[in-house]
Amino acid sequence: MIPHIVYDADVLRLLDQRRIPDAVEYVELRDWQSVAQAIAAMVVRGAPAIGISGAYGVALAARAAANGPHFLDEVSRAAHGLASARPTAVNLSWAVTRLLREALDLVDAEQPPHAIAAALERSARAIHEDDIESCKRIGDAGAALIPAGATVLTHCNTGGLATGGYGTALGVIRSAHRDGKIARVLVGETRPQLQGARLTVWELLGDGIPHTLITDSMAASFMRRGAVSAVVVGADRIARNGDVANKIGTYGLAVLASAHRVPFIVAAPLSSFDPARETGDSIPIEQRDPAEVTHVAGVRVAPAEAVAANPAFDVTPASLVTAIATDRGLLRPPLDRAISGVLDEAPVSSAT
Numbered sequence: 001m002i003p004h005i006v007y008d009a010d011v012l013r014l015l016d017q018r019r020i021p022d023a024v025e026y027v028e029l030r031d032w033q034s035v036a037q038a039i040a041a042m043v044v045r046g047a048p049a050i051g052i053s054g055a056y057g058v059a060l061a062a063r064a065a066a067n068g069p070h071f072l073d074e075v076s077r078a079a080h081g082l083a084s085a086r087p088t089a090v091n092l093s094w095a096v097t098r099l100l101r102e103a104l105d106l107v108d109a110e111q112p113p114h115a116i117a118a119a120l121e122r123s124a125r126a127i128h129e130d131d132i133e134s135c136k137r138i139g140d141a142g143a144a145l146i147p148a149g150a151t152v153l154t155h156c157n158t159g160g161l162a163t164g165g166y167g168t169a170l171g172v173i174r175s176a177h178r179d180g181k182i183a184r185v186l187v188g189e190t191r192p193q194l195q196g197a198r199l200t201v202w203e204l205l206g207d208g209i210p211h212t213l214i215t216d217s218m219a220a221s222f223m224r225r226g227a228v229s230a231v232v233v234g235a236d237r238i239a240r241n242g243d244v245a246n247k248i249g250t251y252g253l254a255v256l257a258s259a260h261r262v263p264f265i266v267a268a269p270l271s272s273f274d275p276a277r278e279t280g281d282s283i284p285i286e287q288r289d290p291a292e293v294t295h296v297a298g299v300r301v302a303p304a305e306a307v308a309a310n311p312a313f314d315v316t317p318a319s320l321v322t323a324i325a326t327d328r329g330l331l332r333p334p335l336d337r338a339i340s341g342v343l344d345e346a347p348v349s350s351a352t
């Protein structure tokens with residue numbers, strides 16, 4: 001895949017995912033405020049990818065503030081501003097909080113601002129590189145659950161574009177395809193923003209993985225006639241009990257999968273788990289501009305006076321999840337116990 005997040009000293013270049021598949025264009029961002037705007041506008045999207053971009057945003061802020069009198073205040077302002085650009089994916093606040101804590105520790109250790117800025121840049125790069133390795137481990141763990149000759153249904157885009165590279169749910173599909181197990185991927189188009197139709201199909205075409213694009217409303221009918229072997233989705237935030245916040249429409253697929261006895265597999269790195277949330281009830285759900293619902297690709301399809309709702313994510317209860325494929329292996333029910341096990345073994349620091 002072509003590079004989609006490129007950091008080069010004083011500029012962050014992001015592949016503009018709003019333009020895929022029609023154009024391959026990059027936006028150049030030179031300050032943290034522009035990075036926060038790009039995350040909110042979904043130039044870059046997908047939980048791990050916005051975490052990585054947010055970390056580079058903090059690195060940009062630290063570099064800019066290194067010569068001024070208010071270094072730590074500026075870095076802290078950037079971290080908080082970036083974390084609030086999109087509220088549901090915990091990876092964003094996890095990544096920027098990690099860099100902010102490092103800055104605080106290095107200030108305590110009386111390191112000069114330039115040295116701290118350089119350290120934060122290294123940490124942002126490490127988050128980026130680690131995520132690619134995590135995705136490969138997730139992919140291999142999840143592929144073990146995919147039967148030979150499978151038709152796998154996926155939702156939204158969880159691929160290289162949504163991560164540092166390789167993908168989470170799409171990483172599972174990539175690994176299963178490498179193992180010769182994938183007959184076909186059913187790609188839900190994912191209204192309102194069509195990440196499935198635009199981005200997942202683009203990535204599958206790039207890899208030569210057989211796929212069929214369906215509208216979200218076709219999933220039930222495909223499952224009823226036995227045409228789906230497994231549903232594999234990503235996650236924006238997973239609570240301690242295994243409740244999963246993910247792209248709107250995921251919950252509906254989980255209910256359908258349960259009704260048709262189809263395995264429902266979630267794929268996510270440990271950075272998508274939120275140790276501070278006992279259940280999914282308290283996960284903040286981003287509400288986006290209703291114009292994304294009244295319009296398709298910028299063209300209005302509803303009457304101009306239409307009132308529309310646009311919650312970007314929903315929460316799937318843990319009881320509907322068959323397994324979670326993580327970078328620490330497979331987690332199976334009871335998920336609360338399995339999650340406590342991995343979090344206690346390798347604590348994930350709480351986000352702000």
Ligand code: MRU
Pocket residue numbers: 045046047048089155156157158159162163167168169195233234235236246247248312
């Ligand atoms: O609104 P988006 O496109 O950022 O939503 C993305 C998703 O819901 C993904 O499933 C999730 O972030 C996991 S991506 C590996």
